[in-house]
Amino acid sequence: MTTSTLPSAWDSDGCLPAEPGRLDVPKQEIWHAYRDATALIEDTLDHQMQRAAGVPHLYYQLLVRLSRAPVRQLRMLDLAMDAKITRSRLTHAIGRLEKLGWVRRDPCRTDRRGRIAVLTDEGYAVLQRAAPGHVAALQHGIFDRLTPEQAAQFGELCRIIAQGLESDSGRAGLPWQR
Numbered sequence: 001m002t003t004s005t006l007p008s009a010w011d012s013d014g015c016l017p018a019e020p021g022r023l024d025v026p027k028q029e030i031w032h033a034y035r036d037a038t039a040l041i042e043d044t045l046d047h048q049m050q051r052a053a054g055v056p057h058l059y060y061q062l063l064v065r066l067s068r069a070p071v072r073q074l075r076m077l078d079l080a081m082d083a084k085i086t087r088s089r090l091t092h093a094i095g096r097l098e099k100l101g102w103v104r105r106d107p108c109r110t111d112r113r114g115r116i117a118v119l120t121d122e123g124y125a126v127l128q129r130a131a132p133g134h135v136a137a138l139q140h141g142i143f144d145r146l147t148p149e150q151a152a153q154f155g156e157l158c159r160i161i162a163q164g165l166e167s168d169s170g171r172a173g174l175p176w177q178r
Helices: 025-053 057-068 076-083 087-100 121-141 148-168
Strands: 073-075 103-107 115-119
Touching (some): 025 121, 057 087, 057 103, 057 115, 076 087, 115 121
Antiparallel strands (some): 073 115, 103 115
């Protein structure tokens, strides 16, 4: 007969029972794995982008979003929504990109208070030079580690989580509404 060394609150599988305010151990492990993976991939991408273009990964993502927009421009609020960041963080980032000459802000014709972020030709050229390294870092950091089926499942799970969080949040709960 073996004697369990688990604390009395743990069950025979080594899991804490679910309690209000506490995840059980399997959920804690999932959360920690997600947190660690996202922190490491974001750090990898940020480091790669600092070497390639001298800017954080977030700035590169803003350039990408502008490059995909009609005539390479978006209203600032729409860009904040697309990037899932606060308007304040976007304003700071766009200000820095403006100083580099990669983006400019134009007045919005339909709203005197609104501004339009426009990707400049210089910004587009930087994006084109930085893109191959970014793609290589994503390929190595994520897709080389997953089967095509796992990658598809991962994408679907991320969409489910993002859509759920967006629909659950009150109007002031989403970053671009703060």
